[in-house]
Amino acid sequence: MPVLTRAVWDADAVRDDVRDAAVEHLGDHEAMLVVDGTGDIKNGACTAGVQRQYTGTAGRIENSQVGVFLTYTTKLGVPAETAFATKPELTALMIVRALDAGVPAQWVAGDEVDGANRKLRRELEARQAGHVLAVACDHRVTTATGTHRADELIGRLPKRAWQRLSAGKGAKGHG
Incomplete structure (x- = not known):
């Protein structure tokens, strides 16, 4: 809630x-x-x-x-010492600051840009923070059998490996 x-x-x-x-x-x-x-x-x-x-x-x-x-x-500008930061860098910084400040959160969720951010994934894993980050279908995943594309790994799973869970009631019912 x-x-x-x-x-x-x-x-x-x-x-x-x-x-x-x-x-x-x-x-x-x-x-x-x-x-x-x-x-x-x-x-x-x-x-x-x-x-x-x-x-x-x-x-x-x-x-x-x-x-x-x-x-x-105002006339105040960006301080000269402020460096450019990409969306993945800003995302990781904001999440780390929130967690360091003690913001209670059971999960971190993010889009494909966040899922491609290896530094963010490692940080969340090191903190043992639950996370669901989307990845591109061609994202490389390392398993005990080697490195594979994400879509290839998913394609190898039998239908019985999947369990549909509701994330809550939305505009179109439970989904």
Whole structure:
């Protein structure tokens, strides 16, 4: 069950706390407020705010959820010592920081980019953190019989090796 459905909190108060911290540390009379909407295409009907509407993400009317974000922009730039980081590097850094901070999590899930990140997989294995990371069909997997493509290994398994489990009720029932 997601933490936000169990937690008792005041979303407006949290928003105000974050805003106040930003103004305290970044406040600048020459700053600018920038507003922008971002859309996510959605197939189900259980997510708040989903309806057929225009979303720039698709460039057309789609079943989607549109969020409106207000950004506080100042003259402050990115510090010169800040190096570029790829999505896999940022992902690993964020997960490690969360786990090091004691964020309780039974599993880490990620997409194909995350599954291809050997450093992330090794870090999660070293921490004995449960994880499900997608991999490309041509991802190489080392087994006792050698190194094989992921899709070839899956193709060798008999149908009885699979057990279908529900990840919970979704827009189309249990899946």
